Structures are given as structure tokens and as C-alpha cells.
Amino acid sequence: MAVNYLNKTKKIGEKTAGNRFAILPTESNSAAPGGLPSDKTIDRYKKFAAGGAGLIFCEATAISNDARARVNQLVLTAENSEAFIPLVDAVKTENPDAVFVIQLDHAGALADPSFSKPVAVYKGEEGDTPVLTDAQIEEVRDAFIQSSIAAKKAGFDGVEMKICHGFLGNDFMQPRNTRKGRYGGSFENRARFLIEAVEGIKKATGDEFLIGLRLPAYESIPGGFGTSGPDEVIEDLTEPIEISKMAEKAGVSMISVSAGNASGNLDLIHPTPNYPDGVYRHFGWAAAIRKAVSIPVIGAGYSYLSDGKTGMGSWSYWAEKNLADGRVDFVGLGRQGFADPALPVKLLGGSPDKVNYCTACLGCGVLLGGQKEVKCVVYDA
Numbered sequence: 001m002a003v004n005y006l007n008k009t010k011k012i013g014e015k016t017a018g019n020r021f022a023i024l025p026t027e028s029n030s031a032a033p034g035g036l037p038s039d040k041t042i043d044r045y046k047k048f049a050a051g052g053a054g055l056i057f058c059e060a061t062a063i064s065n066d067a068r069a070r071v072n073q074l075v076l077t078a079e080n081s082e083a084f085i086p087l088v089d090a091v092k093t094e095n096p097d098a099v100f101v102i103q104l105d106h107a108g109a110l111a112d113p114s115f116s117k118p119v120a121v122y123k124g125e126e127g128d129t130p131v132l133t134d135a136q137i138e139e140v141r142d143a144f145i146q147s148s149i150a151a152k153k154a155g156f157d158g159v160e161m162k163i164c165h166g167f168l169g170n171d172f173m174q175p176r177n178t179r180k181g182r183y184g185g186s187f188e189n190r191a192r193f194l195i196e197a198v199e200g201i202k203k204a205t206g207d208e209f210l211i212g213l214r215l216p217a218y219e220s221i222p223g224g225f226g227t228s229g230p231d232e233v234i235e236d237l238t239e240p241i242e243i244s245k246m247a248e249k250a251g252v253s254m255i256s257v258s259a260g261n262a263s264g265n266l267d268l269i270h271p272t273p274n275y276p277d278g279v280y281r282h283f284g285w286a287a288a289i290r291k292a293v294s295i296p297v298i299g300a301g302y303s304y305l306s307d308g309k310t311g312m313g314s315w316s317y318w319a320e321k322n323l324a325d326g327r328v329d330f331v332g333l334g335r336q337g338f339a340d341p342a343l344p345v346k347l348l349g350g351s352p353d354k355v356n357y358c359t360a361c362l363g364c365g366v367l368l369g370g371q372k373e374v375k376c377v378v379y380d381a
């Protein structure tokens with residue numbers, strides 16, 4: 001089909017992406033010791049850059065060793081920013097116009113105790129995981145700011161705060177976060193961690209450096225984000241819409257919309273053949289957030305579409321339609337990035353039949369869950 005929208009440029013803050021494809025952050029668990037970019041990391045991002053996406057997110061990168069969910073996760077701190085320069089250089093050499101943003105995270109209660117240090121936002125969140133004090137929360141917030149300064153030094157165009165999938169930043173915002181003090185209870189208190197971090201990053205990195213936000217519109221767990229109360233489970237987008245507006249005001253330059261929770265419902269994060277209609281729910285969530293803000297919105301969940309598998313059109317059909325109808329500004333490639341990082345260049349070059357379409361089997365996710373190095377088990381033998 002004709003490409004009318006995927007090939008259009010788009011401004012994000014002071015930067016401009018050359019088209020509407022976004023490589024979503026996807027952990028590969030393949031860093032060198034110390035959480036530094038390895039040759040495999042560099043090779044992976046070179047392929048994304050050569051694949052032609054206008055916006056590339058580097059995978060979830062921990063703000064400290066203790067914040068890791070994966071044994072070989074990238075870690076970016078004030079001490080190691082120089083080690084990330086070859087990664088940025090490799091991407092910019094391959095495609096000087098690519099906007100390259102690194103996702104920062106703290107795994108919180110999902111950190112693995114065998115090599116990391118699980119911490120909870122509120123009591124009972126994950127068994128008897130120790131709960132952070134307000135002072136410790138401020139230390140974590142400041143570590144996000146320090147990692148952002150390090151990202152700028154390394155040459156990234158921006159950072160993305162991972163506030164989704166049940167990681168630490170996500171759990172502050174859940175209505176079931178009824179902790180006492182400044183970081184729990186009221187909506188304003190639950191939003192405080194994110195807003196303080198964004199304001200701090202903005203102040204430390206200036207106006208040109210991008211700050212992205214990855215948000216779960218609806219976690220689909222009792223008292224999760226996207227519900228209206230600590231023991232409610234029915235979807236209510238009031239708070240996701242409100243936090244998106246607050247984040248824009250605080251200096252966020254783009255919002256990537258996701259859903260689900262890693263400890264609750266993986267099929268909602270990445271729709272599989274068990275849950276194909278999740279794709280259309282993702283479309284609706286992204287559209288609802290986009291209506292509320294004036295910054296670019298990135299959509300997810302497209303990998304299941306493959307090539308007409310749903311019977312309602314192909315990957316490019318829905319990508320074009322959602323862009324044309326103003327439901328998103330960028331179409332995200334999650335698992336599809338493992339299956340074929342060159343999808344953008346193949347579609348823009350008029351060869352959709354040459355794409356290795358992701359089958360949404362989630363074999364890559366199984367590798368990640370087992371702390372193995374991640375690859376596509378279908379195409380990357």
C-alpha cells in the first residue's frame with residue numbers, strides 16, 4: 001500500500017525525527033560486565049540505525065547496579081558515561097538524523113535479589129520487600145537526574161523515564177499506593193516522584209535535551225494505574241490523562257503509551273495470539289492520551305499485526321490509519337525490532353514482502369524472563 005504518513009518528519013522538542021517509525025525500548029540482557037555497552041549492544045543499535053527508524057529508544061538502562069532487573073542489563077551512572085559514547089557514535093555514524101534516546105529505570109520490587117536489591121514503594125507491594133523511606137526515594141529521584149546528565153554527556157538526544165510495567169516509577173502512581181507522607185495517598189502525592197524527577201532533569205540538562213515518559217494507560221491489576229481506587233480494577237483513564245498533562249507542563253517532550261504489568265499480565269504489555277484484541281486496546285489508549293496533550297505520542301502493540309494476520313489489515317495499514325486519524329505521532333516497533341530491525345527501510349523502499357514479520361510468539365520475552373540473552377527465536381537462529 002502507499003505510504004503517506006510513515007515517511008513524514010516530526011518535531012520532538014527541538015529535535016526532528018525523519019519519519020514516524022520508533023524503535024521501542026527492548027531489553028536484550030547483553031551488556032558487558034559492569035552494565036557497559038558490549039560489542040553486541042553496539043551491533044544491535046547499529047542495525048536499528050541502518051534500519052531507518054527516525055526515533056530509536058535504547059533499552060531499559062538501570063540508574064544503579066542495585067536497580068537492575070536483568071543480570072546483564074545496561075547501567076548508566078555519573079561514573080561510566082564515557083563508556084556509552086561509542087554506542088551513541090555508532091548510531092549517529094550509521095544514521096546522523098536518528099533521534100537516539102535512552103530509557104532509564106529502577107526495577108523496584110521487580111529487582112532480582114540474586115544480583116540486585118529489590119525495594120518497594122509501599123508495604124505489601126511484593127511480599128515483605130523492604131519499603132523505601134522518603135529520604136531514600138529522594139536519593140533514587142536524584143540518581144535518575146544524575147543518569148540523565150550522564151546520558152547527555154555521552155551524546156544521547158534525551159532520556160525516557162520508565163514509569164510502566166510494574167517498575168519502581170510505575171508503582172508510585174498506582175491508586176493502591178496508600179503510603180503515608182509525600183509520595184503516597186493523594187493523586188498529587190503519587191505523581192510527585194515523576195514530576196520532581198522531570199523538573200530536576202530539565203533543570204540539569206537544559207531545553208534541547210529530550211525527556212520522554214513511558215506510561216501504562218491501564219495496568220489491569222486491582223488498584224493498578226488506570227483504575228480509580230486502591231481496590232478497583234475497572235479501567236478509568238482519568239489519572240493517566242491527568243498525569244500526561246502534568247508531565248507535559250513539567251517539561252516532558254513525548255509520551256510513549258504502554259499497558260499491563262510484568263508481574264500480572266504479559267499478554268497486555270505485548271499482545272500475543274492468546275490476546276489479539278490487546279492490539280486494538282493499545283490503539284485506543286494511545287489515542288486517548290494524544291487527545292489530551294500537544295506533545296508527540298508513541299503507540300505500541302503493533303507486532304502482532306504482522307501481515308494481515310488479524311484479518312483487518314496489515315501492520316502498515318494500521319500504522320498509516322492511526323497516523324492519518326491523529327491517534328499517534330509515532331508507530332512503535334517492539335518485538336518487531338528483534339524480528340527485523342530493517343522494517344522501516346523495507347516499507348519505505350516499497351518492499352513490504354521482504355520484511356521478516358514478527359509472529360508474536362513471545363519467544364524473545366521468554367528468554368528475557370529466564371535471564372538469557374535476548375534474540376528473535378524465529379529469525380535469529
Ligand SMILES: Cc1cc2nc3c(=O)[nH]c(=O)nc-3n(C[C@H](O)[C@H](O)[C@H](O)COP(=O)(O)O)c2cc1C
Binds near residue numbers: 271
Ligand atoms: C524481550 C522484550 C524486552 C522488552 N524490554 C522493554 C524495555 O526495556 N522497556 C520497555 O519499556 N518495554 C520493554 N518491552 C516492551 C516493548 O517495548 C513493547 O511495549 C511491547 O513489546 C509491545 O510492542 P510490540 O507489540 O511491538 O512488541 C520489552 C518487550 C520484550 C518482548
Ligand code: SF4
Binds near residue numbers: 364379
Ligand atoms: S521471538 Fe517471536 S515474538 Fe519475539 S521477535 Fe521473534 S517472532 Fe517476534
